[in-house]
Amino acid sequence: MAADGTRRTRAFEEVLLQVEHRIAxxxxxxxxxxxxxxxxxxQLGVSRASVRExxxxxxxxxxxxxxxxxxxxxGAVLTSRxxxxxxxxxxxxxxxxxxxxxEVIDTRLMIERWSAExxxxxxxxxxxxxxDGNAGTDGDTRHDALAAAAAAMEAMDAARDPEEFVRHDIAxxxxxxxxxxxxxxxxxMRALRGAMRKYAIEAVERLGDTGVLxxxxxxxxxxxxxxxxxTAAEAVTVHLAHAYPELF
Amino acid sequence: MAADGTRRTRAFEEVLLQVEHRIAxxxxxxxxxxxxxxxxxxQLGVSRASVRExxxxxxxxxxxxxxxxxxxxxGAVLTSRxxxxxxxxxxxxxxxxxxxxxEVIDTRLMIERWSAExxxxxxxxxxxxxxDGNAGTDGDTRHDALAAAAAAMEAMDAARDPEEFVRHDIAxxxxxxxxxxxxxxxxxMRALRGAMRKYAIEAVERLGDTGVLxxxxxxxxxxxxxxxxxTAAEAVTVHLAHAYPELF
DNA sequence: TACCGAGTATGGTCAGACCATACTCCAGGG
DNA sequence: CCCTGGAGTATGGTCTGACCATACTCGGTA
Numbered sequence: 433m434a435a436d437g438t439r440r441t442r443a444f445e446e447v448l449l450q451v452e453h454r455i456a457x458x459x460x461x462x463x464x465x466x467x468x469x470x471x472x473x474x475q476l477g478v479s480r481a482s483v484r485e486x487x488x489x490x491x492x493x494x495x496x497x498x499x500x501x502x503x504x505x506x507g508a509v510l511t512s513r514x515x516x517x518x519x520x521x522x523x524x525x526x527x528x529x530x531x532x533x534x535e536v537i538d539t540r541l542m543i544e545r546w547s548a549e550x551x552x553x554x555x556x557x558x559x560x561x562x563x564d565g566n567a568g569t570d571g572d573t574r575h576d577a578l579a580a581a582a583a584a585m586e587a588m589d590a591a592r593d594p595e596e597f598v599r600h601d602i603a604x605x606x607x608x609x610x611x612x613x614x615x616x617x618x619x620x621m622r623a624l625r626g627a628m629r630k631y632a633i634e635a636v637e638r639l640g641d642t643g644v645l646x647x648x649x650x651x652x653x654x655x656x657x658x659x660x661x662x663t664a665a666e667a668v669t670v671h672l673a674h675a676y677p678e679l680f
Numbered sequence: 681m682a683a684d685g686t687r688r689t690r691a692f693e694e695v696l697l698q699v700e701h702r703i704a705x706x707x708x709x710x711x712x713x714x715x716x717x718x719x720x721x722x723q724l725g726v727s728r729a730s731v732r733e734x735x736x737x738x739x740x741x742x743x744x745x746x747x748x749x750x751x752x753x754x755g756a757v758l759t760s761r762x763x764x765x766x767x768x769x770x771x772x773x774x775x776x777x778x779x780x781x782x783e784v785i786d787t788r789l790m791i792e793r794w795s796a797e798x799x800x801x802x803x804x805x806x807x808x809x810x811x812d813g814n815a816g817t818d819g820d821t822r823h824d825a826l827a828a829a830a831a832a833m834e835a836m837d838a839a840r841d842p843e844e845f846v847r848h849d850i851a852x853x854x855x856x857x858x859x860x861x862x863x864x865x866x867x868x869m870r871a872l873r874g875a876m877r878k879y880a881i882e883a884v885e886r887l888g889d890t891g892v893l894x895x896x897x898x899x900x901x902x903x904x905x906x907x908x909x910x911t912a913a914e915a916v917t918v919h920l921a922h923a924y925p926e927l928f
Numbered sequence: 929t930a931c932c933g934a935g936t937a938t939g940g941t942c943a944g945a946c947c948a949t950a951c952t953c954c955a956g957g958g
Numbered sequence: 959c960c961c962t963g964g965a966g967t968a969t970g971g972t973c974t975g976a977c978c979a980t981a982c983t984c985g986g987t988a
Contacts, residue, residue: 440948440971442970442971442972443971443972443973444736444971452772452775455772455775455776456775461776461777462776462778468937468938468939469938469939470937470938470939478972478973479972479973479974480973480974481729481732481971481972481973481974482971482972482973484729484733484939484940485732485733485736487939488692488733488736488737488740489736489737489740490772492736492737492740492741493740493765493768493769493772494769494772494773495772495773495776498938498939498940499938499939499980499981500938500939500940500979500980500981501937501938501939501979501980501981501982502936502937502938502980502981502982502983503937503938503981503982503983504982505982506937506938506939506980506981506982507937507938507939508939510776512773512776512778514769514770514773514778517741517765517769518766518769520741521741521742521762521765521766521769522762524700524703524738524741524742524743525742525743525760525762527700527703527704528703528709528710528743528758528760529709530710530760530762530863531863531864535862535863535864535865536864538798538862538865539862539864539865539868542790542791542794542865543790546790546794550786614783614786614787615778615779615783616779616783616784616786616787617783617786617787617790620787620868688940688979690939690940690941691940691941691942692940716968716969716970717969717970718968718969718970726941726942727941727942727943728942728943729940729941729942729943730940730941730942732970732971735970746969746970746971747949747950747969747970748948748949748950748969748970748971749948749949749950749951749968749969749970750949750950750951750952750967750968750969751950751951751952751968751969752951753951754949754950754951754968754969754970755968755969755970756970929988930987930988931986931987931988932985932986932987932988933984933985933986933987934983934984934985934986935982935983935984935985936981936982936983936984937980937981937982937983938979938980938981938982939978939979939980940977940978940979940980941976941977941978941979942975942976942977942978943974943975943976943977944973944974944975945972945973945974946971946972946973946974947970947971947972947973948969948970948971948972949968949969949970949971950967950968950969951966951967951968951969952965952966952967952968953964953965953966953967954963954964954965954966955962955963955964955965956961956962956963956964957960957961957962957963958959958960958961958962
């Protein structure tokens with residue numbers, strides 16, 4: 433029986449290990465190319481099919497991107513797109529109902545309150561910096577994000593159906609997360625909203641009128657712009673309570 | 681030329697769509713089996729290799745698990761293990777350094793403060809319920825998690841090297857996150873800590889003495905047990921400042 | 929110089945084969 | 959009757975070899 437426990441590693445798993453070592457060891461960076469499938473297969477002594485399965489995994493994790501054809505950009509190129517992977521992960525986990533809506537909304541609350549607070553703080557810091565005349569790229573990021581949030585608010589006012597409304601609603605909330613300046617938090621937010629898109633549309637349909645939600649958005653946006661972290665966080669909490677009254 | 685934009689969908693992507701539709705539409709649940717690779721290939725009109733690539737993706741996303749052999753549990757079974765997928769995702773994203781340490785630690789701060797606060801609140805609610813004699817499964821989860829945290833603290837006292845210390849440190853912090861009762865937050869925490877394991881070991885080595893960190897853990901644990909959310913959150917912040925002084 | 933076609937490296941896909949595994953089932957012995 | 963062992967079989971795991979579509983590279987030609 434060989435109380436081994438560890439199932440014999442499959443060929444593609446070995447490929448994954450080797451490739452990850454190569455990334456960490458050789459200091460490969462985004463934009464660098466991996467060897468071709470045939471070459472990699474020969475180097476590692478496995479079939480091309482196994483190499484392909486490994487590459488598919490890496491593609492799923494958002495670290496490589498494959499292009500056909502020939503030239504400098506052909507083949508498997510290292511990238512860093514964790515967003516879609518995160519989104520897929522959460523969406524599938526939700527549809528397998530391994531998570532409750534309550535847990536997801538609580539997580540949103542955590543992220544959005546934090547984001548709004550930090551975006552507001554950054555607003556203050558930036559106002560101070562502006563006086564000195566040096567804004568910096570962080571300020572640019574935040575400024576762009578808040579502009580995007582404002583645009584999303586207008587788009588929501590003009591939205592003709594729940595699907596369109598939710599699309600801009602997602603844009604708004606992601607923009608607030610981006611305004612915090614933390615890309616990891618923003619990525620999680622984007623994934624979360626993308627994964628629960630369907631639920632959000634249903635929630636809006638149940639609600640009927642979106643006037644309350646739109647007014648909430650304005651309050652959040654105003655508070656962040658004003659650098660009032662406490663008010664921004666409170667506005668976020670109120671907003672989610674309006675969107676999902678059954679949980680509060 | 682055909683300003684199409686959308687690269688022709690690959691065969692395995694079509695398989696993914698079909699399988700996801702089947703999961704959502706047929707109401708498949710965790711534990712249910714997918715058709716065999718050969719059967720799926722025939723149904724969808726693609727080769728077995730393409731089906732395998734799709735299954736590999738699903739496996740990466742933690743929604744299926746494959747077993748060889750025969751019987752009720754053989755084949756591709758629906759599961760829900762988002763943890764390892766999340767961990768891999770973050771680890772690779774970090775090693776491609778698309779994220780700064782600052783962003784990661786800030787995210788940890790957000791999650792751990794929130795977890796500690798909620799674990800403390802749950803502690804209060806449970807104390808009230810205990811008086812009535814009905815604890816419930818939520819209380820069990822929390823109780824088990826806090827016991828695990830206590831065990832991890834003792835193990836850290838006995839740890840002989842940074843690697844061992846960090847292993848139990850991760851267990852402690854994950855346990856606190858689990859004590860919040862939110863599995864999504866706990867999963868993100870687990871992934872985050874797993875992904876930055878190497879960095880944590882280096883940080884401990886730089887620090888030398890772990891006495892301060894161990895004392896921090898005791899303060900966090902005490903505060904959560906006592907149901908003192910504010911103190912618990914503050915203790916978490918102090919703890920991370922001790923672990924990563926260069927960021928504060 | 930500008931254009932156009934052959935050459936070629938790359939991923940995408942398929943068909944078919946064989947192996948290892950682990951359950952199922954049944955015959956035979958206790 | 960129960961138990962045990964072996965044959966049967968469905969499943970994933972792996973490999974080989976082939977062909978296609980794509981998109982760049984390079985050389986020849988107008």
